[in-house]
Amino acid sequence: MSTAVAPVRKDVRDTRVRKFFWRMWRERSAYLFIAPGVIIFSVFTLAALIFAFYLTFHRWSIIEPEKPYVGLQNYEDMIHDERFVQSVLNTVYFTGASVPLTMIIGLTLALLLNQPIRGRAIFRTAYYLPVVTPFVVSALLWKWLYNGEFGLFNYYLLKGHIIDEPLLWLSDKNLAMPAVVLMSVWSGVGFSMVVYLAGLQSIPYELYESAKLDGCGTWRRIRYVTIPLLRPTTLFLLVIGIIGSLQVFTQIFVMTSGGPVNKTTTMVYYMYLWAFKYYDMGYASTLAFALFAMLLVFTALQLRLFKDGGTQ
Structure with missing residues (x-):
């Protein structure tokens, strides 16, 4: 006989979220110290990586205004x-x-x-x-x-x-x-x-x-x-x-x-x-x-x- 798992009540979820943000506020000085590194990494590494992946689906010339979407054409061209x-x-x-x-x-x-x-x-x-x-x-x-x-x-x-x-x-x-x-x-x-x-x-x-x-x-x-x-x-x-x-x-x-x-x-x-x-x-x-x-x-x-x- 299978027993159904009771869903988590909304008030319990709200309590967990409040505890999470309360812990963040309590350790705010630590987050403040790591914020510059996180921002630099996010802007110059993570965002750049995501944008580079976006470029792989385009014919993206830096001297031409048109940058058409080509799907997987770049990957196909690379293989051949x-x-x-x-x-x-x-x-x-x-x-x-x-x-x-x-x-x-x-x-x-x-x-x-x-x-x-x-x-x-x-x-x-x-x-x-x-x-x-x-x-x-x-x-x-x-x-x-x-x-x-x-x-x-x-x-x-x-x-x-x-x-x-x-x-x-x-x-x-x-x-x-x-x-x-x-x-x-x-x-x-x-x-x-x-x-x-x-x-x-x-x-x-x-x-x-x-x-x-x-x-x-x-x-x-x-x-x-x-x-x-x-x-x-x-x-x-x-x-x-x-x-x-x-x-x-x-x-x-x-x-x-x-x-x-x-x-x-x-x-x-x-x-x-x-x-x-x-x-x-x-x-x-x-x-x-x-x-x-x-x-x-x-x-x-x-x-x-x-x-x-x-x-x-």
Whole structure:
């Protein structure tokens, strides 16, 4: 026999509402303190996000008065856009090359600089300097190093008889993206090193002593003690690295402008072209939400994989 649930009476609902507003009034000073942050977030983030989603359903040119509603046409155009597909592949290539290299080199440096060696603080500072160098400055510096006529890379490669003629690093379709990846790894290794150093210093030394007593050598201690206990640190760097690499823009803008023949055109740079070169904010917003979806999927997959791995 089923029993019907009695609906909440109107006077009870009114009492709950009054209690809610009374608690808000009682804590009014706290709400007053957080009000500026809430207002700024609502205006410049939440409202902007909603408006950008609204733009995806319009052909929204910033130089034309007509902004017609096109429904899902922008999404359909994006799916059939070969340049967009190429930009996705370029972004995945950049991410797959730069993130693992940055993390592996960062972990190696952290392991070395965690040892009691002379001048350790100087080395740590030197490796971290590229991180605090403005990205535009770093990109300009590496663009000069890659110069085909007077760049240092070609100079020393020719001097060592490794190559017979200068390489056009940023103009060769096979070398442009690896050159950008190398510059990005150089600028990001310091951050990975510092984070891994923090993770290494949180590992109890007693675990290494126990492993040593069990006959484990250096490599076995790294494999069975260091790497498993660095799992949260690795997850953090992996998520942050993928999010950052999927949004790569500055080095592409400064060093290659998406060339040659779109071989270095990434998703964010392609989005920039549609927004500020072709002036179609509707299609650019559609590309932005596609990037958001990719970031969401990648992050969810990483969290799920690491969670499953930690429970085994």
